[in-house]
Amino acid sequence: MDFDIFPDFGKPVRQVTNAFVKKLVVDYAPFFDGISAGILWVLLPLERGLRGAPPILILAIVAVITLAASRNIVLTVGIVFATWLLGAFGLWDQAMQTTAIIMVSVLISIVIGLPLGVLSARSPTVRATLNPLLDLMQTIPSFVYLIPAAMLLGLGKPPAILATVIYATPPLIRLTDLGIREVSRDLVECARAFGASRLKILTSVQFPLALPSIMQGINQTIMMALAMVVIASMIGARGVGETVLVGLQRNDPGRGLVGGLGIVLLAIIFDRISQAFGKRLQAYREVRS
Amino acid sequence: MLRLTLAAAGIVIAGPALAACELDRPVMFADLNYGSAQFHTAVASYIIEHGYACEVDAIPGDTIPLINGVARGDADIIMEIWMSNPAPAWLEAEAAGQTVALGTTFPDSVQGWFVPTAVLQGDGAVAPGLKTAADLAEYKDLFTDPEEPEKGRFYNCPAGWVCEEVNSKKLMAYGLDDDFTNFRPGTGEALLAAVEAAALRDEPVVFYYWGPSWILGKYDFTLLQEEPFDKEVWDAMLEAEEPTEAVAYPAGEVIIGANTEFASEAPALAEFLSDYASNNAQTSEALAFMRDNDAEPVDAAMEFLKTQDAVWTEWVPEDVADKVRSALDAS
Numbered sequence: 019m020d021f022d023i024f025p026d027f028g029k030p031v032r033q034v035t036n037a038f039v040k041k042l043v044v045d046y047a048p049f050f051d052g053i054s055a056g057i058l059w060v061l062l063p064l065e066r067g068l069r070g071a072p073p074i075l076i077l078a079i080v081a082v083i084t085l086a087a088s089r090n091i092v093l094t095v096g097i098v099f100a101t102w103l104l105g106a107f108g109l110w111d112q113a114m115q116t117t118a119i120i121m122v123s124v125l126i127s128i129v130i131g132l133p134l135g136v137l138s139a140r141s142p143t144v145r146a147t148l149n150p151l152l153d154l155m156q157t158i159p160s161f162v163y164l165i166p167a168a169m170l171l172g173l174g175k176p177p178a179i180l181a182t183v184i185y186a187t188p189p190l191i192r193l194t195d196l197g198i199r200e201v202s203r204d205l206v207e208c209a210r211a212f213g214a215s216r217l218k219i220l221t222s223v224q225f226p227l228a229l230p231s232i233m234q235g236i237n238q239t240i241m242m243a244l245a246m247v248v249i250a251s252m253i254g255a256r257g258v259g260e261t262v263l264v265g266l267q268r269n270d271p272g273r274g275l276v277g278g279l280g281i282v283l284l285a286i287i288f289d290r291i292s293q294a295f296g297k298r299l300q301a302y303r304e305v306r307s
Numbered sequence: 308m309l310r311l312t313l314a315a316a317g318i319v320i321a322g323p324a325l326a327a328c329e330l331d332r333p334v335m336f337a338d339l340n341y342g343s344a345q346f347h348t349a350v351a352s353y354i355i356e357h358g359y360a361c362e363v364d365a366i367p368g369d370t371i372p373l374i375n376g377v378a379r380g381d382a383d384i385i386m387e388i389w390m391s392n393p394a395p396a397w398l399e400a401e402a403a404g405q406t407v408a409l410g411t412t413f414p415d416s417v418q419g420w421f422v423p424t425a426v427l428q429g430d431g432a433v434a435p436g437l438k439t440a441a442d443l444a445e446y447k448d449l450f451t452d453p454e455e456p457e458k459g460r461f462y463n464c465p466a467g468w469v470c471e472e473v474n475s476k477k478l479m480a481y482g483l484d485d486d487f488t489n490f491r492p493g494t495g496e497a498l499l500a501a502v503e504a505a506a507l508r509d510e511p512v513v514f515y516y517w518g519p520s521w522i523l524g525k526y527d528f529t530l531l532q533e534e535p536f537d538k539e540v541w542d543a544m545l546e547a548e549e550p551t552e553a554v555a556y557p558a559g560e561v562i563i564g565a566n567t568e569f570a571s572e573a574p575a576l577a578e579f580l581s582d583y584a585s586n587n588a589q590t591s592e593a594l595a596f597m598r599d600n601d602a603e604p605v606d607a608a609m610e611f612l613k614t615q616d617a618v619w620t621e622w623v624p625e626d627v628a629d630k631v632r633s634a635l636d637a638s
Contacts, residue, residue: 040507044507044508055453058453165500168497169500172453173501174453174490251493252493252494252497253497255493264467266369267369269372269467
């Protein structure tokens with residue numbers, strides 16, 4: 019008996035997907051070129067600035083930012099030292115490129131993620147629809163959409179930023195949602211009793227009180243963006259990930275280790291600075307969520 | 308009585324053992340990560356599995372780690388060593404006696420820099436004067452790099468492939484390194500994505516590629532001319548920090564490499580691999596088959612074995628060929 023209990027769903031899915039991608043590549047070229055150009059329009063000046071500036075200036079800026087955010091001399095010295103170490107490892111140029119990519123990706127993630135997190139907190143329908151999508155974004159192997167993205171957006175930084183945004187936005191959405199929902203009902207009722215509009219409640223009560231959670235979300239977004247740098251280098255984005263990839267491909271584990279250390283240093287720098295900023299922004303530190 | 312039983316059992320086992328595998332472990336192939344190698348690995352695996360009754364397995368990886376694996380004995384067979392720009396890892400392993408060269412997978416590979424034919428010929432050809440690689444300097448605006456708009460973009464090999472170094476030297480030798488970005492795509496798939504997208508959109512693109520490959524078969528690209536291959540100039544170019552002269556890639560022989568111990572432990576398999584002899588055309592056909600039918604390398608291998616009986620039966624003794632044929636009929 020030649021009966022197989024499994025119908026072949028795989029083949030039509032493959033064929034339809036391939037035809038769809040091809041259609042997008044050929045018919046929608048100007049649209050995607052526009053997106054790519056838009057991303058580069060923001061990214062390239064930033065990258066040029068970071069790469070072109072004398073390193074001393076960058077170190078000074080890092081020192082000022084860290085000091086302003088943390089008011090802690092020891093931390094500032096440590097962070098400036100970590101930044102200086104990037105150059106000492108020969109990774110300065112790559113680190114600047116990676117920083118530019120991270121900054122643009124995180125900016126896009128915040129612009130998309132914060133509003134979605136707020137919506138998700140207020141509407142169970144939105145949350146129910148969003149949850150499986152967020153699960154998908156966090157678990158789907160990047161190469162599934164990376165090659166089509168490279169075909170549509172061109173090889174290099176734009177698809178890398180797309181991949182990073184897809185991977186890094188879900189934590190921000192989830193933590194924003196969590197933070198806002200966890201604001202004490204009593205406080206919200208109290209504010210409503212005083213006649214505050216929904217918008218006012220959101221901006222003056224819920225948002226400030228959810229700030230610890232939201233800042234944690236932004237911090238996680240930054241960390242996950244850094245986790246993507248090696249994948250980004252696989253589709254031509256330069257940066258510290260490229261050092262790791264070249265180390266792997268040239269059978270040069272030393273180079274891979276140096277690149278890995280660079281990524282860790284960047285993670286520490288970004289993490290400390292963003293945590294310090296987070297603490298500074300929290301006016302109501304006594305109120306724990 | 309026990310001795311008699313054991314002796315009888317020994318005979319029973321020894322009988323079919325004559326037709327069984329020379330090795331008591333799976334034959335390990337190096338699973339290279341590109342199409343032509345995967346096809347030939349599938350063909351050789353099928354013949355060894357069904358004709359020589361061996362178990363087969365494959366270990367995935369990139370070229371250099373796999374060559375080192377064959378040298379160390381982690382893998383037995385690697386189906387493609389490109390002799391036109393052989394990896395130093397291979398040359399060292401061969402010199403040290405760890406590996407041995409067997410048959411020729413195909414003797415006529417092509418490597419070089421390609422542009423879409425539509426750019427050079429026909430109506431709407433934007434660069435009819437572009438004939439040689441050195442000419443590219445005048446046409447950098449045609450291949451603008453979106454990330455560095457003052458320069459053109461040359462799609463090199465991913466870092467870690469031997470061709471990446473060769474192409475980088477050539478860029479310097481042709482005086483193109485100030486006018487073109489030496490773009491390393493990160494992976495072979497990314498390179499293909501960029502090239503196919505440009506081909507589908509009818510956009511100019513200049514890139515390194517090789518044949519046999521499906522992309523050269525599916526779309527119409529033209530090879531940019533270079534000076535004919537000259538070994539002295541080639542070696543000097545690779546030695547120099549900043550070469551000034553370059554020549555075309557040599558016509559490529561691609562051979563099969565094997566671990567020396569494996570070759571001595573399994574002489575029948577080594578003989579089969581020494582007689583293995585395919586060519587560019589057969590390989591490209593297989594690659595086109597895989598692409599058009601969305602097929603796996605093993606499907607293309609079986610298609611080749613079914614349709615090209617006259618070719619592969621030259622590589623194996625008659626009884627092995629019969630076993631392979633009956634396995635094909637049964638599948």
